[in-house]
Amino acid sequence: MTPMDVLIVVERFFLYWLAYSFAGWVWETGLSVVLRKRFEDRGMLNGPICPIYGFGGLLVVVLLHDVNNPLSLFLSSGVLACTLEYASSWAIEKLYHMRFWDYSGKPFNINGRVYLNGFLAFGAGATCIKLVVQPWMSDIVRSWPIWLLHAVAGLSFVVVVIDAAITQAGLRSLDSRLAKVSEGIKALKSQQIRQIDTRISEADEQWRETSAKLRGQAEQAYDRFAAGAQQGIRAASRPVADAGELVRRSLNRQQRRLIRTFPKMVSLRDLTITDMIRDLWNRL
Structure with missing residues (x-):
């Protein structure tokens, strides 16, 4: 086999990987639309692909090349896919x-990483890929002129x-940025508590001072008290907006999308920060 032959094989398998990655993105995003009633880009990358599906498809095509019995293929594919996940x-x-x-809350899960429904879905999907999709897709890619194969594979790569x-850069910095957001939100909460205490004390003092005066000035005292209370409410709401701005400045667009898209995503260093951010977004 010449170097050019090797390159052609690699390019074809790369396109298979790309196709299965895109199919996985369509599946994940479509499932999110059905279950959560809104569109969410379920890919970890910025483009419309889920690489884990691409690698899973290639594992089935390569490692189970000689397996054609549907039941054997289903079971083997499920094991391969769950191992990969x-x-x-x-x-x-x-x-x-x-x-x-x-x-963790799903039936027959293993350490919260894989569970029964995933095994069944991946097994069925991989069986369909091996017996139906892969032969059809292979015929299409093999029919392309070499120059077209090089162009599509090269540009896509x-x-x-x-x-x-x-x-990769975004994921590398995500944990440290979340730590900074956590510290910032804690500081804003402390500031919020101090502001509320101050406003309540000021309003209470105003009420006690003015209520000691003539009865005719009671209405004026009430107005002052109400104004102080309203200022306290406004002071309490400002830190929420400040926290939202802190999140926007600290996390880039992709990192914010991942937090929205993966509702179970947590930082192992601070298990509450992602839920705190989601709650903050719901309040803004």
């Missing part, structure tokens, strides 16, 4: 100190590498 969850935790999904580099 488990390893991916573990690697993400070790590399980025984040957990993006947690199936460059785009994916750039996207992966940007995503």
Whole structure:
């Protein structure tokens, strides 16, 4: 086999990976639309792909090449897919100190990383890929002229590498940025408590001073008290807006999207910060 033949094989498998990654993104995003009633980009990368589905598809195509019995293929594919998902969850935790999904409340889960429904869905999907989709897609890609294969694979590869580099940088800094957000929100909460205490004390003092005066000035005293209370309410709401601005400044667009998209995503260093941010967004 010549170097050109090797390149052609690699390019074809890269396109298979890209197609399965895109199919995974469509599946995840479509499922989110059905279950959560709104569109959410479920990809970890910026582009419309879920790489774990691409790698899962390639594992089935390569490792189960000679398996054609539907039941054997279903069981083997489910095991392969769950192994890949488990390893991916573990690697993400070790590399980025984040957990993006947690199936702890699901039936027959293993350490919250994989569970029964995933096994069934991946097994069925991979069986369909191996027996139906892959032969059809292989025929299409093999029918392309070599120049078209080089152009599509080369351009797609460059785009994916750039996207992966940007995503990698964002994930690397996400945990540390969340730590800064956590400290900032705690400081704002302390400031909020102090402001409320101050406003209440001022309003109470105004009430006691003016209520000691003539009865005819009682209405004026009440107005002052109400104004003080309103100022306290406004002071209490300002830190919420300040916290929202803190999140916007501290996290880039992709990082904010990931927090919205993955409702189970948590930082292993601060298990509450992502839920705190989501609650903050709901209040703004």
